[in-house]
Amino acid sequence: MTTPAPAPHEGLCAKLLRGWRGARSLNALQALAPYDRDRVLADAGLTDLTAPAVLRASHVGALLPAAMALHGVNGAAVEQDRPDLMNDLQRVCALCRSARTCRHLLAEGCTQPEHALLCPNADTLDALR
Structure with missing residues (x-):
């Protein structure tokens, strides 16, 4: 399965949404060292509490x-x-x-x-x- 091409103008959240879908994505995020995970989430304006909902938001x-x-x-x-x-x-x-x-x-x-x-x-x- 291939990842869809990015839209010409998409923000970090959209890139995360496109690239990190479902449980596999959450597992990959959780596998990061805490400092790295916090930096990735902070860059996207997310927290450990909001990330699962955002990663599942296909709308x-x-x-x-x-x-x-x-x-x-x-x-x-x-x-x-x-x-x-x-x-x-x-x-x-x-x-x-x-x-x-x-x-x-x-x-x-x-x-x-x-x-x-x-x-x-x-x-x-x-x-x-």
């Missing part, structure tokens, strides 16, 4: 770009100018408990105000406009 790659577009944010520009902010957006999206509802709203063509009621990244996305 980020589809929902975050759609949400950014809906809110009028150029994701490629954010990735280029503020990769730290993109990592934070990805982490928040990965930890969101409303991914299923978000997917349905975006698929149905919701409005930005409708989506903003649900999205924990809404304030940040609106500030980026």
Whole structure:
């Protein structure tokens, strides 16, 4: 099985998500020396508590770009100018408990105000406009 090619503009969280899926990924992360694991997690804005949820979050790659577009944010520009902010957006999206509802709203063509009621990244996305 091959790993999919990276998107032209993707943050560290997205790279971790793409490259470290499931239990094997968590095992690899846990196998690192504590100092190295802490550095990898800190670089991605994660902790030992949040890493498992983020590594299992397959929805980020589809929902975050759609949400950014809906809110009028150029994701490629954010990735280029503020990769730290993109990592934070990805982490928040990965930890969101409303991914299923978000997917349905975006698929149905919701409005930005409708989506903003649900999205924990809404304030940040609106500030980026």
